[in-house]
Amino acid sequence: MTDATTAGMTTDYEISTTRRWRRVVLYRIVLGAVAALxxxxxxxxxxxxxxxxxxxxxxxxxxxxxSVTVRGDxxxxxxxxxLKLVADGLAIGNPAWATxxxxxxxxxxxxxxxxxxxxxxxxxxxxxxxxxxxxDLEWNAAHTTNSWTFSEKKGGAPLEFPTIDRAVVSGTTxxxxxxxxxxxxxxxFDTVRSADTRIGRSVSFDGKGVVRDTPFTVTGALLSxxxxxxxxxxxxKLRAVAANNVxxxxxxxxxxxxxxxxxxxxxxxxxxxxxxxxIIGVVVPETRAYRMTAQLVKKGDEYRFRRLIGRFxxxxxxxxxxxxxxxxxxxxxxxxxxxxxxxxxxAPFIGYNPDIVATRGFQAAAxxxxxxxxxxxxxxxxxxxxxxxxxxxxRYTVDKVRSRKIPLSxxxxxxxxxxxxxxxxxxxxxxxxxxxAADVTVDTRKRPAHTSYDIRLAPTPMGRLLAxxxxxxxxxxxxxxxRAQLEGDGxxxxxxxxxxxxxxxxxxxxGTLSTGNVQLAELDIGTFAQKMFQGRLKEPVQINCGLxxxxxxxxxxxxxxxxxxxxxxxxxxxxxxxxxxxxxxxxFRADGKKFSLLSGQSPVGLGxxxxxxxxxxxxxxxxxxxxxxLGLGLLATPPAAILxxxxxxxxxxxxxxxxxxxxxxxxQRTDEGDARSDVGNGTTSKxxxxxxxxxxF
Numbered sequence: 001m002t003d004a005t006t007a008g009m010t011t012d013y014e015i016s017t018t019r020r021w022r023r024v025v026l027y028r029i030v031l032g033a034v035a036a037l038x039x040x041x042x043x044x045x046x047x048x049x050x051x052x053x054x055x056x057x058x059x060x061x062x063x064x065x066x067s068v069t070v071r072g073d074x075x076x077x078x079x080x081x082x083l084k085l086v087a088d089g090l091a092i093g094n095p096a097w098a099t100x101x102x103x104x105x106x107x108x109x110x111x112x113x114x115x116x117x118x119x120x121x122x123x124x125x126x127x128x129x130x131x132x133x134x135x136d137l138e139w140n141a142a143h144t145t146n147s148w149t150f151s152e153k154k155g156g157a158p159l160e161f162p163t164i165d166r167a168v169v170s171g172t173t174x175x176x177x178x179x180x181x182x183x184x185x186x187x188x189f190d191t192v193r194s195a196d197t198r199i200g201r202s203v204s205f206d207g208k209g210v211v212r213d214t215p216f217t218v219t220g221a222l223l224s225x226x227x228x229x230x231x232x233x234x235x236x237k238l239r240a241v242a243a244n245n246v247x248x249x250x251x252x253x254x255x256x257x258x259x260x261x262x263x264x265x266x267x268x269x270x271x272x273x274x275x276x277x278x279i280i281g282v283v284v285p286e287t288r289a290y291r292m293t294a295q296l297v298k299k300g301d302e303y304r305f306r307r308l309i310g311r312f313x314x315x316x317x318x319x320x321x322x323x324x325x326x327x328x329x330x331x332x333x334x335x336x337x338x339x340x341x342x343x344x345x346x347a348p349f350i351g352y353n354p355d356i357v358a359t360r361g362f363q364a365a366a367x368x369x370x371x372x373x374x375x376x377x378x379x380x381x382x383x384x385x386x387x388x389x390x391x392x393x394x395r396y397t398v399d400k401v402r403s404r405k406i407p408l409s410x411x412x413x414x415x416x417x418x419x420x421x422x423x424x425x426x427x428x429x430x431x432x433x434x435x436x437a438a439d440v441t442v443d444t445r446k447r448p449a450h451t452s453y454d455i456r457l458a459p460t461p462m463g464r465l466l467a468x469x470x471x472x473x474x475x476x477x478x479x480x481x482x483r484a485q486l487e488g489d490g491x492x493x494x495x496x497x498x499x500x501x502x503x504x505x506x507x508x509x510x511g512t513l514s515t516g517n518v519q520l521a522e523l524d525i526g527t528f529a530q531k532m533f534q535g536r537l538k539e540p541v542q543i544n545c546g547l548x549x550x551x552x553x554x555x556x557x558x559x560x561x562x563x564x565x566x567x568x569x570x571x572x573x574x575x576x577x578x579x580x581x582x583x584x585x586x587x588f589r590a591d592g593k594k595f596s597l598l599s600g601q602s603p604v605g606l607g608x609x610x611x612x613x614x615x616x617x618x619x620x621x622x623x624x625x626x627x628x629x630l631g632l633g634l635l636a637t638p639p640a641a642i643l644x645x646x647x648x649x650x651x652x653x654x655x656x657x658x659x660x661x662x663x664x665x666x667x668q669r670t671d672e673g674d675a676r677s678d679v680g681n682g683t684t685s686k687x688x689x690x691x692x693x694x695x696x697f
Contacts, residue, residue, distance in 0.1 A: 044077035067093035107132040123162035138177035185209035216242035245270035286348035288313030301326030313345035343403035376611035434460035451496040457482040478511020497579040505549040505662040512540035542567035545656035561665035561679035565654035
């Protein structure tokens with residue numbers, strides 16, 4: 001052999017030997033690993049892995065950034081190939097900011113775990129038995145993180161549920177707390193039993209809690225628990241009862257504790273919408289029994305109710321509204337509409353019992369409140385403390401008001417409430433075909449509340465206005481417009497008007513009224529009878545100008561002036577009314593410009609109350625004239641009796657400039673420029689000087 005051949009053979013031998021040793025080493029390593037695993041398995045099986053309790057607590061605590069403790073028996077071993085975990089008194093802590101120390105506790109937890117699922121893929125449990133588990137879920141005060149997010153970083157991974165083949169879960173409770181919503185709920189779940197990854201038709205739960213100091217009870221069910229476990233569709237249905245309201249919620253959630261951006265079907269019914277919204281600290285006028293449905297979507301701090309449809313009493317309502325909890329006070333934004341508003345449903349707004357109104361009328365409802373017998377102005381007090389706790393922007397429209405006596409329609413209301421100041425601007429409506437606009441401001445920061453009213457009647461044809469009240473409009477072409485500006489203090493509409501100062505005025509420019517509408521007010525019996533027999537009762541009578549004005553001081557309105565100039569007469573008025581007692585005491589009289597037979601010329605009295613006015617056509621003065629006429633007829637001849645009803649026609653025509661400007665009585669003039677002597681200070685110059693109206697004039 002050559003040296004080269006010997007060297008080649010040596011090299012091949014060495015390589016072969018090296019390979020054999022490598023195989024032996026690898027074999028021994030594998031054998032050693034298997035032996036070690038078998039030894040570990042044997043040690044764990046014999047000891048049940050009880051010595052791993054503290055390492056388990058440290059490892060899981062580090063992964064979840066929470067404290068983890070096992071107070072009782074602990075077992076962690078392979079039986080034989082499934083990883084068995086038994087922990088008695090298991091407790092996982094909450095973050096330091098939470099109000100409860102523990103996120104999760106269980107008297108006993110017994111699980112069979114697929115070992116490889118802990119490393120690869122999704123966690124899987126072959127079996128789970130849990131007794132008296134308790135879960136505590138809550139948000140922090142800033143609403144930036146929650147207790148079930150296992151991360152020290154914002155936006156950490158949420159809690160995920162493993163797949164469970166078989167389970168028996170009993171005595172489980174859940175506590176949920178949201179400080180921003182002031183919500184605290186304690187829920188108990190029925191025993192859950194599953195087999196072959198199927199839980200069954202539903203998992204029921206019930207519980208109770210408090211939301212904004214209002215207690216409630218809740219019952220419900222998870223209707224698709226198998227899909228929930230599989231991280232699929234979570235069909236939830238619940239029913240809550242709070243403050244005489246029943247609220248139902250149904251929807252499909254992406255996870256058990258997540259409703260963000262999920263459309264939920266909401267239905268509510270109860271005896272009063274105010275009681276419903278009062279749960280979240282929002283006050284609205286009281287209503288009759290209601291029922292509503294809507295779609296709820298939560299977006300951050302906002303709870304958006306869309307497609308709202310419902311009824312309160314005999315009235316309908318639709319629209320949308322949003323509740324925002326993101327600021328120091330709750331904010332409400334709403335756009336609502338009613339097609340037909342029943343006048344009876346307005347009764348609770350002003351503190352009246354709607355059932356009494358429906359059966360016996362507003363006067364009976366007023367008496368039932370213990371108020372004066374004919375009180376009509378709303379006397380329901382403002383809830384000032386609650387109004388300072390939330391802000392609102394609301395738009396509300398009503399197409400038609402169903403009423404036998406008050407023709408109202410086309411109501412549009414824009415309401416703003418901010419920092420305790422409520423503004424209704426504008427508030428528009430049509431009443432008897434006349435258009436009314438108003439701006440009202442209520443400042444609850446002052447005690448009592450300070451209210452300013454600015455109410456305007458747009459120029460409206462008198463015929464159309466009268467027709468709205470069922471009076472024939474033929475032959476009537478005159479216009480009327482008016483304005484009331486008042487300011488007063490009080491926590492009710494009645495109280496604020498009872499202390500109000502300001503002015504009320506309505507003016508009538510040139511136009512015509514049908515004789516049938518005017519003649520009785522003038523009491524010109526001769527002309528009225530003549531036109532009636534000639535068939536010309538509805539022939540128009542010319543109005544040159546007119547003013548019905550009142551000056552209001554401390555809730556008492558005095559005529560200042562009442563002056564209507566027609567083609568043949570000048571009508572004046574005296575007296576006034578009181579917002580305090582709602583009583584009226586007014587007298588109207590007409591002085592003819594031309595000679596007329598059978599003209600009464602005596603005051604027509606308007607008395608009674610706002611809700612129950614009375615008209616006195618036959619006044620004492622007219623009866624006195626009738627007595628004089630009767631005496632003359634007896635002492636002389638029958639024609640002499642007519643002399644007592646003769647009007648010589650000496651009335652002075654009015655200058656229409658001050659009338660149409662709504663000027664006070666002192667500024668009124670005759671058409672010749674002289675100061676008028678028949679109007680002023682709430683009385684007429686021809687009235688008896690000692691006669692008093694309302695005890696004030």
